[in-house]
Amino acid sequence: MSTAWLIARDELRMMVRNRLAMIGMGLLLLLTLTAVVSAWAHQRGIAELRARHAQAAEAAFDAQPDRHPHRMVHYGTFIFRPLGPLAAFDPGVDAFTGNSMFLEGHRQNTANFGDVRQSSLLIRFGQLTPAFVLQVIAPLLLIFLGYGVLARETEQGTLRVLMLQGARRWQVVGGKLLALGLVALIAGAPAMIGLVAMARQPGALTLPMLAIAAGYAAYLALWTILIVVVSGFVRRGRDALLALTALWTVSTILLPRAAADLASAAVPLANRLQSDVAIARDLRAMGDSHNPDDPHFAAFKQSVLDRHGVSRVEDLPLNYKGIVAIEGERMTSSLFNRYAAASHAAQARQNAYVDRIGLLSPAIALRSLSMAAAGTDLEGHRRFLDQAEAYRYALVQRLNAMQAQAVRFADDTATDADADRRKRVSASHWQAAPDFRFVAPDGATLAGAALPGLAVVLGWLVLALAALGLVTRRLGARR
Amino acid sequence: MILLAHELRLLLRQRLSVMALALLATLSAASLILGMSEVQRQRDAIAAIPAAQAEDIAAVADYVDRTKDAGSAAYYSFHPTWDAPSALAFAALGMRDxxxxxxxxxxLGLxxxxxxxxxxxxxxxxxxxxxFAFVLVFLAPLFVIALFHDLVSGEREAGRQRTLDALPRGGRSLWRRRSALRLSLLWAALALPFMLAAAWEQVAVGAILAVLAVAMAYLLFWAGVAALVSRLRxxxxxxxxxxxxxxxxxxxIVxxxxxxxxxxxxxxxxxxxxALAHREEVNRAWDIPREDTMRRFYARHPEWSPSAPLGPEFHYKWYLAFHQNGDESVAGRVRAYRAGLEARDAAARATGWILPSVGVQALLMxxxxxxxxxQLRYQDRIRSFHRRLRTFYYGYLFTDRPFDRTDFDRAPRFGGDIS
Known part of the structure; x- marks a missing residue:
């Protein structure tokens, strides 16, 4: 058996004899198991609840009686953001964004009822998910188990004995690395098994799963190497423990929060009141459908009349009110899209800011990798919002077109007692309207979005390996 | 006193201790600055409301003035409400983000x-x-650990413990002295920047003292844990x-x-x-006799029932009445929802009695x-403001009074107070 193997076996035997270490390891495995089970149950519960709500909302829409189409524009529809299978591993921002949205004409409503506003303050302490366990807790456990791997030998003078017996430096370091790496493997395995189990759900994708697995493997390998490096660099075990704990605190606890605060201070976001007022202002500048003398709508009316070769709206083959509704919706919707894009661009700038700080903290990089691959990052929410707006626009315009074609202008403007009945169109139209179906991104897109984060973690891994080389060369030299 | 000064000199000679204290003071100051700038942003956003609002309402007034229809005024006017941050909000931003x-x-339907x-x-x-709450709850204990973990064991490992125990005013009194010194320095690293920030933000003295006491108690808890662990020798x-x-x-984890x-x-x-139930209830009104809606509304709000009966054409009083009916039909669900939120919150607070970290966070918030x-108090203020809005518009609608440009200025204004 090679020397490195022997050293690794010895180190592992030491760890097994350490009762505290074993308890810690056992607790970590238990915690991971709890996290996998509870996060999975949570994800399935949410997915089922949202599916049920979505079905109820669709059924209610289809069951509406004969109505004026514009009534349906305001009856609107509720849609719910579905939760992908990998959200059980890393729910990302799911709890922090509203997951239901009311879609209606002329208005763009917010996504409401996020978990964060329905849970107690405890949710701000973090959520128990496999991702949280691996990102935050596993590294600290590795530190507790591994801070002494080399420092202890140096401190007690056994390193010299080892080397006198003919062990090479790289064999000593390699053996320790092997032992701690094995521990990391055991620590990460349950979460990875959970990931594989989750991936067997329908709709789970292979590429993002591989990205997640690669990211977390690299992350744990990085910590393993860092621990060995620090342990080999300092003289005393205690110094190694304090330095590593400080490193862990800064990179996984402090920087993510500080980065978020700095980003929100650096890139301001327009609040809803300001953008709503701005949208109303732009809309007035474009044209005011309420104003009979408005130049835009006067020109629009003339163009419609010219197109059909008539001189009065009453003579149009279509209901002019429906045509105006289509034009009005086109105008408001273009503004909604412009302001939503501006807000999203600002949020993307904030995230880019955080990612730059993420160069300093592999935990931030891993978090964005993990959320991106699971489709639970801001971009994933944005995909939902974009599809929701596209669906809203198509549905409202479908109803407006129905008003233009199926409701006569004379009926639409009448106010006699029977007019209400004549304005209504058949309920069968509501069933014919398509339901909202969220189109999940393909695996390549998700995995591609995870690449920048993966690159940062791998970059750190390379740096750590270089440091390991330096420490190995100097091991035991300067005492 | 001389002994304490001597201990202080000893402590300040350790690089780790000095670095830890300086770092904690820096982190505490940084968190306060970030918190204060966030609160300032929120205040600026609230201060910017009137200008934006004036522009928006002026446009609505231009439009409504043509018809003098109070219903259109009610339908198109958005009224701002706001929840100004408290003086202490910078220290624990809580749910405000x-x-x-x-x-x-x-x-309309609230x-x-x-x-x-x-x-x-x-x-x-x-x-x-x-x-600041994060620095206190999450980070400060780590600094306590850094300064306390070797309080006794360090001396034992250096072979000085027996000598120290044997000294006059050594032993327990020495450890007490050292503990008190470390604790006060850690507390000062948190408290001094906090007091400066609190003075700047004009926080009430009682609240400042409460925060300082909470911080001290939390540090004491961790020092106590450290003392317990050191008993294991x-x-x-x-x-x-x-x-x-x-x-x-x-x-x-917990x-x-x-x-x-x-x-x-x-x-x-x-x-x-x-939301789903409310929408059903509101939109159903278009498919049932309008008199049913009005009957139900007048039964609950007889003060408006002398209003003229509905004609064949659309009238906003009917529209607003079914919106209010919709609100009232989900009142039970709303109460249950709120009770649920409060029950979760109460449970979390109860956890705070066992978990100091949660307790301190909850107390600071x-x-x-x-x-x-x-948050719920803010919602209550919105609800009471909304009631005033309804009464205001109903006063025009149910008596068919015209609503002109000057009436926009008579609309209730959100005062932040509960009326």
Whole structure:
């Protein structure tokens, strides 16, 4: 058996004899198991609840009686953001964004009822998910188990004995690395098994799963190497423990929060009141459908009349009110899209800011990798919002077109007692309207979005390996 | 006193201790500056409301003035409400980053408006804020651990413990002296920057004292844990590892477990169900006789029943009446939803009695008025303002009084007070 193997076996035997270490390891495995089970149950519960709500909302829409189409524009529809299978591993921002949205004409409503506003303050302490366990807790456990791997030998003078017996430096370091790496493997395995189990759900994708697995493997390998490096660099075990704990605190606890605060201070976001007022202002500048003398709508009316070769709206083959509704919706919707894009661009700038700080903290990089691959990052929410707006626009315009074609202008403007009945169109139209179906991104897109984060973690891994080389060369030299 | 000064000299000679104290003071100052700038941003946003609002309402007034229809005024006017940060909000931003502190409402159905959120970046909200509460709850214990883990064991390992025990005023009194010194220095590193910030923000003296006392109690708790662990007479390094594990459990792991447990034990009738039920109730009005709607409305609000009967054409008083009927039809669900939120919050607070980390966080959020109770109070103020809005517009609609440009100035204004 090679020397490195022997050293690794010895180190592992030491760890097994350490009762505290074993308890810690056992607790970590238990915690991971709890996290996998509870996060999975949570994800399935949410997915089922949202599916049920979505079905109820669709059924209610289809069951509406004969109505004026514009009534349906305001009856609107509720849609719910579905939760992908990998959200059980890393729910990302799911709890922090509203997951239901009311879609209606002329208005763009917010996504409401996020978990964060329905849970107690405890949710701000973090959520128990496999991702949280691996990102935050596993590294600290590795530190507790591994801070002494080399420092202890140096401190007690056994390193010299080892080397006198003919062990090479790289064999000593390699053996320790092997032992701690094995521990990391055991620590990460349950979460990875959970990931594989989750991936067997329908709709789970292979590429993002591989990205997640690669990211977390690299992350744990990085910590393993860092621990060995620090342990080999300092003289005393205690110094190694304090330095590593400080490193862990800064990179996984402090920087993510500080980065978020700095980003929100650096890139301001327009609040809803300001953008709503701005949208109303732009809309007035474009044209005011309420104003009979408005130049835009006067020109629009003339163009419609010219197109059909008539001189009065009453003579149009279509209901002019429906045509105006289509034009009005086109105008408001273009503004909604412009302001939503501006807000999203600002949020993307904030995230880019955080990612730059993420160069300093592999935990931030891993978090964005993990959320991106699971489709639970801001971009994933944005995909939902974009599809929701596209669906809203198509549905409202479908109803407006129905008003233009199926409701006569004379009926639409009448106010006699029977007019209400004549304005209504058949309920069968509501069933014919398509339901909202969220189109999940393909695996390549998700995995591609995870690449920048993966690159940062791998970059750190390379740096750590270089440091390991330096420490190995100097091991035991300067005492 | 001389002994303390001597101890201080000894302590300041250790590079680790000095670095730890300086770092804690820096982090505390940084968190306060970030918190204060966030609160300032929120204040600026609230201060910018009147200008934006004046522009918006002027345009609505231009339009409504042509018809003098109070219904159109009610339908198109958005009225701003806001929840100004308390003087202490900078220290514990709490839920203010995910719950709106500005919300505009119309005199229509409130249940379709009151749960709306504001724009925020969820990826920034996910890790939580870097505020003073975070520095105190999460980071300060680590500094206690750094300074206390080798208090006794360090001397033992250096072979000085027996000598120190044998000294006059050595032994227990020495450890007490050293502990008190370390604790006061740590507390000062947190408290001095905080007091400066609190003075700048003109926080009431009582609140400042409360925060300082909470901080001291929390540090004492961790020093107590450290003292308990040192009784095991392990090496410094084992002490450090055990204490860090205790921190991991008390600050990170148990709160997340408690969150899972509370959410499972206290299921909440989802807010989305209120929204769905409300929409059904409101839109149903278009398909039932309008007199039914009015009858139901007048039964609850007889003060408006002398109003003229509806004609064949559309009238906004009917429209607003069915919106109010809609609100009233989900009142039971709204109460249940709120009770659910309060039950979860109460459970989390109860956890705070066992988990000091949670307790301190909850206490700071309560003092800073950034917790759920404060959010609900803001919702109550919105509800009472909305009642005034309704009464105001109904006064025109149910008596068919024309609504002209000057009437816009008579509309109720959100005063932040409960009326």
């Amino acid at each position: 995910v719950s709106p502190y500005i919300l505009r409402v119309r005199a 249940e379709a408006q009151i749960y709306d959120g504001d724009t925020f970046n969820p990826e920034l909200a996910l890790p939580g804020r870097f505020d 392990c090496s410094s390094v084992t002490n450090a590892a055990v204490l860090a594990s205790a921190w991991l459990l008390l600050v990170l 709160p997340t477990l408690a969150n899972v447990a509370i959410n499972a034990a206290l299921p909440i009738d989802q807010g989305a169900e209120i 309560r003092l800073a008025q950034t917790d759920l109770a404060a």
